[in-house]
Amino acid sequence: MLSVDLIIFGASGDLSARKLFPALFQLERLNLLENDVRIAAVARTDQTLDAFLPTLSSKMSSYMGNDAPSDAEWENFTRRFSYVSVNFSEPDKYAGLREWLDDDRISLFYFATPPSLFAPICEHLSQTNCLAGDCRIVVEKPIGESLASSVQVNETLAKYFDEKSIYRIDHYLGKETVQNLLVLRFANSFINSQWDNTCIDHVQITVGEMVGIEGRWSYYDKVGQLRDMVQNHLMQLMCLVAMEPPNSLEAESIRDEKVKIVRALRRIDEQSVEERVVRGQYTNGWIEGAAVPGYLDEEGCAHETSDTETYIAIKAHIDNWRWSGVPFYLRTGKRLPEKVTEIVIQYKSLPHNIFGEDANIPNKLVIRLQPNEGIELSMVSKRQSLKERMALQAHPLNLDFREGSDMDRIPDAYERLFLDAINGDQSLFVGRDEIEESWRWVDQLISACQKRKVEARPYYAGSWGPAKAEVLIEKDFRSWHV
Numbered sequence: 001m002l003s004v005d006l007i008i009f010g011a012s013g014d015l016s017a018r019k020l021f022p023a024l025f026q027l028e029r030l031n032l033l034e035n036d037v038r039i040a041a042v043a044r045t046d047q048t049l050d051a052f053l054p055t056l057s058s059k060m061s062s063y064m065g066n067d068a069p070s071d072a073e074w075e076n077f078t079r080r081f082s083y084v085s086v087n088f089s090e091p092d093k094y095a096g097l098r099e100w101l102d103d104d105r106i107s108l109f110y111f112a113t114p115p116s117l118f119a120p121i122c123e124h125l126s127q128t129n130c131l132a133g134d135c136r137i138v139v140e141k142p143i144g145e146s147l148a149s150s151v152q153v154n155e156t157l158a159k160y161f162d163e164k165s166i167y168r169i170d171h172y173l174g175k176e177t178v179q180n181l182l183v184l185r186f187a188n189s190f191i192n193s194q195w196d197n198t199c200i201d202h203v204q205i206t207v208g209e210m211v212g213i214e215g216r217w218s219y220y221d222k223v224g225q226l227r228d229m230v231q232n233h234l235m236q237l238m239c240l241v242a243m244e245p246p247n248s249l250e251a252e253s254i255r256d257e258k259v260k261i262v263r264a265l266r267r268i269d270e271q272s273v274e275e276r277v278v279r280g281q282y283t284n285g286w287i288e289g290a291a292v293p294g295y296l297d298e299e300g301c302a303h304e305t306s307d308t309e310t311y312i313a314i315k316a317h318i319d320n321w322r323w324s325g326v327p328f329y330l331r332t333g334k335r336l337p338e339k340v341t342e343i344v345i346q347y348k349s350l351p352h353n354i355f356g357e358d359a360n361i362p363n364k365l366v367i368r369l370q371p372n373e374g375i376e377l378s379m380v381s382k383r384q385s386l387k388e389r390m391a392l393q394a395h396p397l398n399l400d401f402r403e404g405s406d407m408d409r410i411p412d413a414y415e416r417l418f419l420d421a422i423n424g425d426q427s428l429f430v431g432r433d434e435i436e437e438s439w440r441w442v443d444q445l446i447s448a449c450q451k452r453k454v455e456a457r458p459y460y461a462g463s464w465g466p467a468k469a470e471v472l473i474e475k476d477f478r479s480w481h482v
């Protein structure tokens with residue numbers, strides 16, 4: 001097997017210090033990086049490795065806290081490093097990189113840069129003969145901001161790399177519990193046989209965040225929560241819940257099944273949008289006892305008004321045999337009271353309950369991605385009592401993923417994704433079709449909202465979003481799990 005070199009473009013950026021280098025370091029600590037993996041930190045500043053490393057080290061320490069490398073670990077980790085200065089938009093500045101690359105090894109280019117730089121970097125890499133060897137490329141979202149722009153990004157990448165060499169990251173797929181969802185569904189016969197519209201009443205997917213827009217106003221105001229979170233993360237979670245069993249764990253099998261779900265999503269059009277979509281925008285409020293500003297008072301806000309949504313709830317339908325009649329309620333928002341990502345599978349009520357109607361408590365399977373990764377199945381049992389003849393209660397069966405793990409922490413998504421990209425496994429990366437199909441669905445949802453003027457309703461920071469989001473689900477005689 002060929003050895004792998006990692007070439008990180010945007011090495012001095014925030015993502016690199018917060019996620020990429022810490023993930024690589026954790027792999028090093030766990031002895032999961034082959035000894036001969038080399039790392040090129042590529043950035044614009046003309047400086048030496050000795051000047052680059054201390055800044056990286058202090059940024060990493062502030063993000064990693066107690067987990068930060070010791071001096072000995074840092075020295076061991078950074079023996080792999082080179083610093084290569086490249087002005088991304090000038091082809092004659094790629095000579096240093098060409099010199100560093102070794103065509104007898106696999107070059108894994110990681111573009112931790114704004115997407116507007118993908119095209120010029122690819123073009124210059126190609127012009128300067130940096131793509132002569134066996135190459136892979138890893139790119140981050142956003143892959144476009146609409147179907148048209150995502151096709152453009154994908155076309156650019158396809159000019160220089162074939163699909164098998166393109167690794168599109170959706171970091172949610174690297175989360176441990178997301179992988180566990182596959183295991184839960186396809187390695188447990190009793191779950192698998194109860195996974196359709198004969199047993200399931202509805203599904204809820206909630207991704208609640210306590211953070212605001214974290215200093216990214218100018219980016220965020222152009223995209224909003226629908227493009228930033230739903231088009232990618234929530235869609236991926238929905239696909240994994242809803243897809244048919246793939247015939248193997250090969251990337252193509254999984255991707256084929258996921259894309260069928262996106263294609264089966266019922267369009268949200270002008271006629272149905274008001275019934276099925278609620279948009280919101282946070283105003284000032286309180287998070288964990290501290291006052292926080294509203295969206296329009298956030299640092300960097302350039303407008304007096306904005307209709308960008310920081311919250312969205314959607315009632316989606318998958319028009320296929322398995323899911324006909326089972327709504328999928330999706331919601332995600334910033335400045336909600338809790339950071340929580342969970343998938344709730346609500347089973348149907350019993351057709352007739354011999355214990356009385358009050359005791360008709362449908363089973364519920366809660367798959368928690370964060371915090372406290374695990375699975376909880378609420379079962380109905382008899383309360384132990386002599387006074388009450390037959391009092392029933394919902395009782396959770398809990399599966400805490402941290403128990404039985406050989407790790408004392410939950411690995412970050414980027415650790416898994418780096419390892420897979422190094423090993424050439426694309427199954428947790430997103431295929432071109434999936435991205436484009438999901439943009440197609442999102443585009444028509446946006447257009448329906450615009451035509452019907454579905455405006456972003458205010459909600460207080462620290463609340464669970466606009467009251468209308470409660471109505472969205474309660475009018476179906478259901479309620480949000482949290």
Ligand code: BG6
Pocket residue numbers: 171209211228229341
């Ligand atoms: C990113 C979004 O993709 O995911 C951010 O751009 C969001 O706006 C983040 O905060 C959430 O990720 P996680 O892993 O913290 O749930």
